[in-house]
Amino acid sequence: MSAPNKSYDPVEVEALKPEEIERMRDEALDAFAAAGDLDALHEAKIAHTGPTSPLALANREIGALPPHAKAEAGKRVGQARGAVNKSLAARQAELEAERDARVLVEEAVDVTLPHDRTPSGARHPLTTLSERIEDVFVAMGYEVAEGPEVETEWLNFDALNIAADHPARGEHDTFFVRGAEGTGGEGDESASGVVLRTHTSPVQVRSMLDREPPLYVICPGRVYRTDDLDATHTPVFHQVELLAVDEGLTMADLKGTLDHMVRALFGGEGMKTRLRPNFFPFTEPSAEMDMVCYVCRGESVGNPDRPCRTCSSEGWIELGGCGMVNPKVLTACGVDPEKYSGFAFGFGIERMLMFRHNVEDMRDMVEGDVRFTRPFGMEI
Missing domain, CATH: 1.20.58 (Methane Monooxygenase Hydroxylase; Chain G, domain 1)
Structure with a gap:
């Protein structure tokens, strides 16, 4: 080993x-x-x-x-x-x-940062403008009246002297919720069809039915027409209408009211209106109301050196229809046309917003993009 x-x-x-x-x-x-x-x-x-x-x-x-x-x-x-x-x-x-x-x-949380880090939104400019218009007329002694957006055909058409064969009563112009249930007689609201209101005028009718003259009301609200949505039309839009019923009212009172309105909404002295003859079933006489261009104040007319895009150098901008309330409308609402007279006018709030702020496309108002509403701010 x-x-x-x-x-x-x-x-x-x-x-x-x-x-x-x-x-x-x-x-x-x-x-x-x-x-x-x-x-x-x-x-x-x-x-x-x-x-x-x-x-x-x-x-x-x-x-x-x-x-x-x-x-x-x-x-x-x-x-x-x-x-x-x-x-x-x-x-x-x-x-x-x-x-x-x-x-x-x-991963630190800085509790000293501002509490409002989330970007603030803005009120919709249509709401702001509608309330500003109301303020102008409330200061003149008017009341704000409201009504339903689904109306009877009688209140929307018949009481306003719009005949049964009027083009506005066709399905190509009006949204019908329910058709008429019977023939009925003149003033028979029970036999009326039901529509989405095509204007805020039914609120005027309701006001005259509910109270005695003198009557001074302004009626803002949403209305419906069978229009396609494009740069200048929308099937849902906003109107504001005014109604005054009292003893001795004339076209001069209407003209003075319109002049005050455009001065209050479009700025100071130099703003005025003009009336052009027209026809509406619910007013007689009727007129289209124009206001002097708030940009050029009429100075672009015939002046090639100073063209105005807002009024196309015409000096005037069409705003809406107006006139003295038709006696047939007063009678339908139980108001004595021999004792009382009245005037009314109406215009689209979207159209006025386009004028005031140079908005070129109406679709911007309904798409809900905060990039459109934020520049108008939070005015209350």
């Missing part, structure tokens, strides 16, 4: 040479120092401290050494692995501190 190999030199094992142990240690230390985050450090940890790392494999070689050589080799490998583990722990603590500091900055 052979004797133990007491002369075996462990330095002859390549993995246990002092310079190899130092190289393995230094590579591990460099890898830990080069790790930029905890994920990279974890990969370096597996590579240099795991079961298949160079130092772990070198440690396995110690078992093959003779007893008197194991101590020195074990000490050399143990010191290297201790240095590696110490460097790993220090680098991990450093990277964790950096991570925690970064999280505090990136």
Whole structure:
């Protein structure tokens, strides 16, 4: 039997040479120092401290050494692995501190910021303009009257002297909710059909039916027509109508009221109106009301050096219809036309908004885009 190999030199094992142990240690230390985050450090940890790392494999070689050589080799490998583990722990603590500091900055909630960080919206300009118009007439002593948007055909047409064969009563102009249930007689509202109101004039009729003259009301509201939606038309729009019924009212009172309205809404002195003869079933005499152009004040007429896009250099802008209330309408509403007279006019609020603010496309008013409404602000 052979004797133990007491002369075996462990330095002859390549993995246990002092310079190899130092190289393995230094590579591990460099890898830990080069790790930029905890994920990279974890990969370096597996590579240099795991079961298949160079130092772990070198440690396995110690078992093959003779007893008197194991101590020195074990000490050399143990010191290297201790240095590696110490460097790993220090680098991990450093990277964790950096991570925690970064999280505090990136995920911080600054409670000192303004409370209104959400962009504010705006009131719809049609609402603002409608209320401004109401303010003008309330200051003159008028009342604001409202009524339902679904109306009987009698209130929407018959009471306003609009004949049964009038084109406005066709399905191509009016939204019918329910057709007439019977022939009925003159003034028979029970036999009337039901429509989406085509104007706010039924509110005037309701006002005359509900109260005694003198009567001064303004009637803003939403109305419906079977129009296609385009740059200048919409099937749902807003009107405002005015009705005054009292003793001794004349066209002069109507003209003075219109002049005051355009001065209040379009700015100061120099604003005036004119009346052009027209026909409406519910007024007699009837007229179209024009106002002087609020941009050029009529100075562009015949002046090629100063063209006006707003009025096409005509000097006037058509605003709406008006006239003295037809005696037949007063009679239908129970008002004595021999004692009382009245005047009325109406115009579209969308049209007025287009005039006042140079809005070119009516579709902008109904699409709900805050980029359109926000410039008008939150005026109350």
